[in-house]
Amino acid sequence: MTESYHVVGIGNAIVDVLAHASDSFLTEQNLPKGAMTLIDAHQAQRLYAQMGPAIECSGGSAANTMAGIASLKGRAAYIGKVHDDVLGRVFRHDLSAIGVHYRTPALRRGPTTARCLILVTPDAQRTMQTYLGACIELGPEDIDEDLIVSSQVTYLEGYLYDPPRAKEAFKKAAKLAHGAGRKVALSLSDSFCVNRHRAEFLEFAQTYADILFANESEIESLFQTDNFDLALQKARGLCSVVVLTRSAKGSVVVAGDEMHVIDAEKVVKVEDTTGAGDLFAAGFLWALTQNRSLADSARAGGICAAEVISHIGARPSCDLAKLMAEKLG
Amino acid sequence: MTESYHVVGIGNAIVDVLAHASDSFLTEQNLPKGAMTLIDAHQAQRLYAQMGPAIECSGGSAANTMAGIASLKGRAAYIGKVHDDVLGRVFRHDLSAIGVHYRTPALRRGPTTARCLILVTPDAQRTMQTYLGACIELGPEDIDEDLIVSSQVTYLEGYLYDPPRAKEAFKKAAKLAHGAGRKVALSLSDSFCVNRHRAEFLEFAQTYADILFANESEIESLFQTDNFDLALQKARGLCSVVVLTRSAKGSVVVAGDEMHVIDAEKVVKVEDTTGAGDLFAAGFLWALTQNRSLADSARAGGICAAEVISHIGARPSCDLAKLMAEKLG
Numbered sequence: 001m002t003e004s005y006h007v008v009g010i011g012n013a014i015v016d017v018l019a020h021a022s023d024s025f026l027t028e029q030n031l032p033k034g035a036m037t038l039i040d041a042h043q044a045q046r047l048y049a050q051m052g053p054a055i056e057c058s059g060g061s062a063a064n065t066m067a068g069i070a071s072l073k074g075r076a077a078y079i080g081k082v083h084d085d086v087l088g089r090v091f092r093h094d095l096s097a098i099g100v101h102y103r104t105p106a107l108r109r110g111p112t113t114a115r116c117l118i119l120v121t122p123d124a125q126r127t128m129q130t131y132l133g134a135c136i137e138l139g140p141e142d143i144d145e146d147l148i149v150s151s152q153v154t155y156l157e158g159y160l161y162d163p164p165r166a167k168e169a170f171k172k173a174a175k176l177a178h179g180a181g182r183k184v185a186l187s188l189s190d191s192f193c194v195n196r197h198r199a200e201f202l203e204f205a206q207t208y209a210d211i212l213f214a215n216e217s218e219i220e221s222l223f224q225t226d227n228f229d230l231a232l233q234k235a236r237g238l239c240s241v242v243v244l245t246r247s248a249k250g251s252v253v254v255a256g257d258e259m260h261v262i263d264a265e266k267v268v269k270v271e272d273t274t275g276a277g278d279l280f281a282a283g284f285l286w287a288l289t290q291n292r293s294l295a296d297s298a299r300a301g302g303i304c305a306a307e308v309i310s311h312i313g314a315r316p317s318c319d320l321a322k323l324m325a326e327k328l329g
Numbered sequence: 330m331t332e333s334y335h336v337v338g339i340g341n342a343i344v345d346v347l348a349h350a351s352d353s354f355l356t357e358q359n360l361p362k363g364a365m366t367l368i369d370a371h372q373a374q375r376l377y378a379q380m381g382p383a384i385e386c387s388g389g390s391a392a393n394t395m396a397g398i399a400s401l402k403g404r405a406a407y408i409g410k411v412h413d414d415v416l417g418r419v420f421r422h423d424l425s426a427i428g429v430h431y432r433t434p435a436l437r438r439g440p441t442t443a444r445c446l447i448l449v450t451p452d453a454q455r456t457m458q459t460y461l462g463a464c465i466e467l468g469p470e471d472i473d474e475d476l477i478v479s480s481q482v483t484y485l486e487g488y489l490y491d492p493p494r495a496k497e498a499f500k501k502a503a504k505l506a507h508g509a510g511r512k513v514a515l516s517l518s519d520s521f522c523v524n525r526h527r528a529e530f531l532e533f534a535q536t537y538a539d540i541l542f543a544n545e546s547e548i549e550s551l552f553q554t555d556n557f558d559l560a561l562q563k564a565r566g567l568c569s570v571v572v573l574t575r576s577a578k579g580s581v582v583v584a585g586d587e588m589h590v591i592d593a594e595k596v597v598k599v600e601d602t603t604g605a606g607d608l609f610a611a612g613f614l615w616a617l618t619q620n621r622s623l624a625d626s627a628r629a630g631g632i633c634a635a636e637v638i639s640h641i642g643a644r645p646s647c648d649l650a651k652l653m654a655e656k657l658g
Contacts, residue, residue, distance in 0.1 A: 019426075020646075048422060049422070051422075051426060052426045052427070053387070053396070053422075053423040053424075053426045053427045053644060054419075054422070054423060054426075055384055055385065055386045055642060056384065056385035056386070056419065057384045057385070058382070067382070085415070086414070086415045086416060087415060090383075090385065093377060093378070093380075093382075093383070094382040094383060095382075097348075097380060097381045097382045097383075098381070098382045311641075312640075312641075312646075313384060315382060317349075317641075
């Protein structure tokens with residue numbers, strides 16, 4: 001079968017509601033800074049009423065990554081669940097408009113489209129509270145076999161371990177991908193999420209993942225250590241390619257005996273770190289599917305991450321293909 | 330009666346849907362660049378499907394002005410019509426969260442909350458297509474007499490001439506304000522809107538408005554000339570205070586024999602001009618109600634306008650009170 005897509009992403013389909021907040025607001029509301037916490041509809045309503053003026057943008061970790069790949073002129077597809085409501089139509093519009101193939105049927109009853117209330121503190125750090133809504137309905141029946149089989153890489157976000165039925169979808173997709181000789185990539189998403197599902201993450205990474213993305217706190221949480229180098233050594237054997245991002249310290253890529261330590265791209269002013277990891281993955285996977293080296297792929301990831309943290313919101317605000325041509329060459 | 334509010338604004342309550350677009354897209358879609366055009370629900374749906382990825386932010390001309398005044402720590406109130414739907418709740422949240430008093434009852438049936446599809450071209454100019462939705466239901470019954478009587482200034486956006494019943498609301502509010510010895514301010518909003526309602530604008534400005542806001546093209550449209558100075562001379566006699574904004578050329582304020590020509594604030598990079606006029610009015614009215622001079626009020630307007638054009642969206646993205654303390658002193 002011909003390769004129709006470079007990457008297909010599977011994830012929680014979410015609209016972000018972004019507002020600035022003070023550190024004392026996080027303390028008052030008892031929100032764990034920098035983390036993603038799950039909340040129910042009632043909590044979402046209560047927190048929203050307390051938040052400052054906000055803007056709404058499409059989000060969702062893997063969806064942000066696919067938007068990045070599409071902006072790089074890579075062929076990207078997405079699987080995720082929205083409701084057929086206003087926010088669901090916003091989410092679908094934004095993915096389709098940037099050129100991502102997205103056909104997962106929307107719910108017509110049951111929970112509304114997921115929302116993530118994101119508080120951006122003066123240090124540009126984001127703290128996320130997610131109401132999963134329609135995402136909890138994603139199941140194996142939503143995995144489009146043709147899409148998986150015709151994509152060079154199937155990319156899965158770790159957040160999918162939170163909704164109950166997504167894991168099955170997840171494994172179905174991984175098996176289909178491997179059956180067709182394709183690659184499977186996994187992002188660990190969030191250290192608290194790793195903490196909730198550590199054993200399953202380890203098992204999935206060993207059994208299915210060819211490429212693993214994690215930031216420092218996620219990989220340290222996976223191996224229950226606070227020593228980055230120790231976590232790195234343990235991660236080496238886990239998957240063929242391990243990509244560890246370290247914010248301003250850049251990234252480390254390990255593949256067997258090959259190892260690269262890449263500096264971060266310079267950013268004039270960091271406005272909002274939402275989407276940094278997602279866009280790193282976009283640049284990395286795009287470059288990899290263009291047969292670039294691992295080192296170049298990590299640089300490409302850094303270039304995309306630097307763009308997304310220079311403004312509010314988790315999707316690219318410029319033509320990444322043009323930016324990449326200038327920066328990576 | 331004591332003055333509860335510095336300014337009460339009356340306007341079309343709108344959620345903005347902002348996307349970047351090329352000049353050729355405007356040409357293809359036959360959209361008049363820089364203008365606000367009214368569209369119906371069907372046209373809105375069709376254009377949205379053609380637009381690029383977007384972000385959603387609360388907008389509405391007078392509502393943006395009130396948000397600016399609240400950010401300056403002025404006491405602001407707002408009257409405008411939304412539907413009790415997702416976007417209506419977003420609009421209400423964003424105004425309330427910044428500290429604007431907003432209690433106009435939402436529609437529970439009929440048209441949805443208004444949307445403005447805004448295309449931002451590479452020159453940072455915005456082109457707006459508005460579906461008025463629930464705004465067409467605003468009528469005199471929505472004018473809260475206590476609110477008008479207890480506000481130092483009643484501020485009306487010219488866009489209110491488009492929905493059918495708002496004019497009555499408009500005149501009712503102006504009469505109430507004057508009856509209580511308060512001031513009435515009018516913004517001309519858009520040159521095409523002036524063109525649609527020229528005679529009524531002239532009559533209202535002469536009969537009711539104490540303060541008139543207009544940009545170059547609006548005041549030139551009002552007097553059907555392409556000579557700014559000619560328009561300025563004609564505008565002088567129209568209202569007690571005439572405030573003319575000229576983008577990068579700054580502003581001109583005329584009040585009887587008093588006249589001020591104020592340079593524009595410097596902006597490092599203009600990202601999106603949406604809300605420039607609205608935020609100018611916010612700074613001007615705030616300063617005026619703090620008993621600042623006309624010249625200082627025009628400078629305050631320029632400071633707020635410079636902030637809002639330095640980022641995407643028509644509401645302030647920083648604490649304007651702090652900015653004003655640094656810049657105006």
